[in-house]
Amino acid sequence: MSSTPMSEEGPNMPRPQPHRRPTSQRNPSWDLLGGFKRFEHEYEEFDTRHASENHLAFAEGDIPQNRASKLYHYLLNVSIVTRWFLFIVPVLGILWIPAILQLTTFPHAEVWAVPLLWWSIWLSVVWGGWWGSLAVARILPSIIRSTVGVIAVSTRKYIDWAGALHRYVALFAWTLGIWVSWNPLVDNRQRDDASDKSRHIIDLIGKLLFGFYLCAAVLLFEKFSIQWIAGKFHERSYAERIADQKFAVRSLVTLYRNSSDIPGRSDTLKAADAKQNGVKILKRAMKGVRDAATTTTTALGNVASEIAGSSVLQPNSPQAMVKTALESANKSRLLARRLFYSFVRPGHEYLFPDDIARFFPTREEADKVFGLFDRDGNGDASRNEIELACMDFHREQLSIEHSMQDLDSAVGRLDNIFMSLYVIIAALIIAVCLEAQFTNLVASAGTLVLGLSWLIGGSLTEVLTSIIFLFIKHPFDVGDRIILEEEGYTVKEIRLLSTILLNDKGAYVQAPNSELSTMFIQNIRRSPPMSETFTFDVGFDTNFDHLETLRSKMLQFLSDNRRDYLYAFDVSVVDFPEQEKITLSADIKYKSNWQQGALKAKRRNKWICALKEALVDIGIFGPQGDPDKPAAPIKYTEVPWDEVKKQSKTVKHVSMPAPPGGWHLSDQNPGMHDSSDNVFDDTNELHLTTPVAGYVPPTQHAGDGSMTSEVSMPPGLPTTMPSVVTMPSHPEASSGDYFEMTTRR
Structure with a gap:
């Protein structure tokens, strides 16, 4: 019986695996040698131009490039812990x-x-x-x-x-x-x-x-x-405005979130219009946060986050789109048209509260949002009304931002003034602590204050008046249209001691706040709906029935244009001077103030043209009567030609040939003769008709002992400057024609 040799491990024993190099079970992050090498590589490759803080950034070549210097700057930029460790421990x-x-x-x-x-x-x-x-x-x-x-x-x-x-x-x-x-x-x-x-x-x-x-x-x-x-x-000047602007922006964001892109229209806001500015918004928001942490007027520094909220992070978010749109007048109108065409019913020209009510949790909030656009309160909003509302939001946002920036600057200057006083107080405190004689110290301080009051008392009074005017009275903000002494201005910049104004002619006017504090200031932006009186003359034959008919026609016009005017028209008889004409007056009652000058001019012209058409329809004309009435016949007398010819022969014509060199009837430089507004040139030089090389006005002694200055003329020029030409009264008595000069007095 044969047998097969068996393996020593047996049939159920696992087979030996091929030999492999043993590996460490530790995580590579625990490899101290590798971690040290990575750390060494990081600080050697560190670029100081890309430091985490601005004050830690250096250009290439401005710092040593040895290993110790690189390690030091790398540790400074790792975190605030390592930075403070390097600051604290060595000392x-x-x-x-x-x-x-x-x-x-x-x-x-x-x-x-x-x-x-x-x-x-x-x-x-x-x-x-x-x-x-x-x-x-x-x-x-x-x-x-x-x-x-x-x-x-x-x-x-x-x-x-x-x-x-x-x-x-x-x-x-x-x-x-x-x-x-x-x-x-x-x-x-x-x-x-x-x-x-x-x-x-x-x-x-x-x-x-x-x-x-x-x-x-x-x-x-x-x-x-x-x-x-x-x-x-x-809180007193801007809290309410910021709250209203935040509500408006939040409402626009909600509506924009539920709006849709309108195909086939190029006049509505699209993502591409604001996408390019998304990164700028983020950088501006982050910069605002950093500035707010360092300024002493933080309550005024983060206006953008106060208005737009803190969720403006994504460039294409509704908040960012609305914020970007409100920074531009053109994009504000694009935003308004997108909202209008997104929610208006097909075939309608007006937007109603029911069209947007489903986007808000309560009907009351929906009505409040709709009231932002329905300025006339008639229950509907046209496209023009929505555009005007968005333009108002655009101007209000810019006005708040610029006003707060100027106020921040003014507060900074006020802080500098207070710091000057602080230096004096600190010096007095240190002097007392050094055991100086209190009575001598008070006497010295009193003498100093008395001397300063004489030297800079007027300046201190102006500073105090300006502080009260700016922070307590505060009659205007940046962008407000104001009227000073019947002159219109727009506030360009507000400073601590002065305000920069822009007049109607486009010139900048710097007005001291101490002077403005004593003037009556009409603030147009803060005013309610305004009105103006229009005065015109009509013929003396105008009767009461004509005026009542005129009133009816104008009321019909106001009813058709209820978005622009209040429904009120009354014509008043002012006077009828010498019974030649009747002077009438009527008030143009707008539904807005005159902050937007172009809009006010448009509505005024529209009202006056409607008044003209109503006068023509009724038959009320000016004192001269109907301008389209055929002219009356003109009467004239015929004179025989023989009489005219005979009379013309008896008239003697005087020949006045021009003198040699031609007539000099007027000065060639009349504008240079006025020395009242020229404080730099000699008076005699101003009377030269032509410039003279090497001219020096000599000084001579007059007979009374005083000093007189005469003009030294080169040969060929008259010694007395002509200003008025006097013609001879009897030219025929002279053998030749001549003219005579008299000196201007």
């Missing part, structure tokens, strides 16, 4: 060198009878306290807003102020910390047998630290005062 190491020397080599080393160990501890508190205060001041407002701000909503604005002023809050906390830590860490560690000089120096440093703390407190109060002024002014 702390230097500050602890004296303590290490005392603990190791010089156990009795002292400065002003205080051991070096306590100096190192206190200096570490000073250095680390600043960074700790700064970190807490940056983090704490966010925590408080998420906790206390949720319950006490009214405290949010103060929390936002603290966040915007975190550096000043950190400075206040830091000066408080180093002053409080001075006594236990340094003052109390001084030896009892210290010299009087050492005690005096330690006490003086403590008083200076207390003075610095008071200066930081005053500085923080000044910054919060600026925030309070700006915030209160913002």
